[in-house]
Amino acid sequence: MKDVQLDPEAESAxxxxxxxxxxxxxxxxxxxxxxxxxxxRRTPIE
Known part of the structure; x- marks a missing residue:
């Protein structure tokens, strides 16, 4: 997931x-x- 830029201010589920x-x-x-x-929900559960 290094190529994905996450915005901490963006809404997610x-x-x-x-x-x-x-x-x-x-x-x-x-x-x-x-x-x-x-x-x-974007974070996997291990």
Whole structure:
């Protein structure tokens, strides 16, 4: 992914670890529905 230029201010899709809610934001922090942690869907889970 070195050839991809990421803009930290650009919106991307975030998914809730708990309920699966997806939001488009810059950094949501916690889920707007249940308050659980969110993950950036562009970042792979290992």
């Amino acid at each position: 975030y998914e809730c670890f708990s309920c699966g809610t997806v939001v488009h934001a810059t950094a949501p922090g916690s889920c707007p529905k249940c308050g659980a942690d969110m993950r950036n």
